[in-house]
Amino acid sequence: MTGQPAPRDAFAVLREATQARVALGRAGDALPTSRELAFRVAHAAARDAVHAPLDTAALREALGEALEVRSAAPDRAVYLQRPDLGRRLAEGTALPSTSADLAVVLGDGLSPRALQEHGPGTLAALRERLPGWSIAPPVVARQARVALGDEIGARLGVRAVVVLIGERPGLTAADSLGAYLTWAPRPGRADSERNCVSNIRPPHGTDYAQAADTLAGLLVSARxxxxxxxxxxxQGAKPPTAGLDRSPPKEIR
Known part of the structure; x- marks a missing residue:
């Protein structure tokens, strides 16, 4: 019948509020062509995020000063097949002993793109929220798993380590950064001894300020x-006291 309004899409508001794949519709017994093509694009982006190399030169330039290490995994193929090697430093790795309060490790993980895009911003926001904490030079780690931070923290002699690392890509998020905090890092720490802030990727996920607030609160409580x-x-993490001095924290050279 002519003149009738088009049927209302009851899921339009939901789709606009999330990147999740909801209410995709159907064409016969399959997805509509546009949804199928979008799925393939998302799948390709996730695969690319895993295999894209980390631009360590650009990352170190963004950080201003940083150390650089790699895990015992010699290349990406071995890294994906042998997660255990990604948890150990390469043989012969030398790191200075700093006795700092905190080390921040920036690892490529399963999404180097996430670290490239969100690592420097997250680190800068965290530094602003830790007045009075001595912070070792950041460590850029290639072919890294989360537990690599335990050995790095132990070698540096720090009281705590935060590992900023690219998370496993999904079909709606190929650039998600995770932050893992471990007090008294040393090889052999269990995942149950860490705290995690995940999905750092503004504007679609946790923003830098929110992630840094949570991490700073956890660090204060962990201490x-x-x-x-x-x-x-x-115990529950307490946020940093309001009105703290925002001057840059002391750097350990």
Whole structure:
């Protein structure tokens, strides 16, 4: 019948509010062509994010000063096949002993793109929220898994380590950065001894300020408790006191 309004799309508002693949519709017994093509684009972006090389020169330039290491995985193919090698430093790696309060490791993980795009901004926001903390030079780590930060933190002699690392890409997020905090890092720490802030990727995920607020609160609480992970979650993380001095933290050279 002519003159009738088009049927209202009940899921339009939901689709506009999320990047999740919801209410895709159908064409016969399959997805509409546009949705199928969008799926293939997303899948290709996820694969590209895993295999894209980290531009360490550009990252170090953005950081201003940084150390650089790699894991025991010699290349990307071995890294993907042998997660254990990504948790250990390459043989012969030398790092200075700093006795700093905190080290920040920037690892490529499973999405070098995420680290490239969001690592420097997250680190800058975290530094602003930790007045009075001595911070070792940031460490850029290639072919890195989260646990690589334990060995790096132990070698540097720091009280805590935060690993900023590219998370496993999904079909709606190929550039998601995770932050993993471990108090008293040393090889052999379990995942239950860490705290995580995930999906750092403004504007679609956690923004830098929100992630840094959470991490700073966790670090302050971890220092008071002397532990991180499950024990720290039981205590509850407290945000930094309002009005703290925002001057840059002391750098360990």
């Amino acid at each position: 008071a408790l002397g532990a991180s992970g499950v024990a720290l979650k039981d």
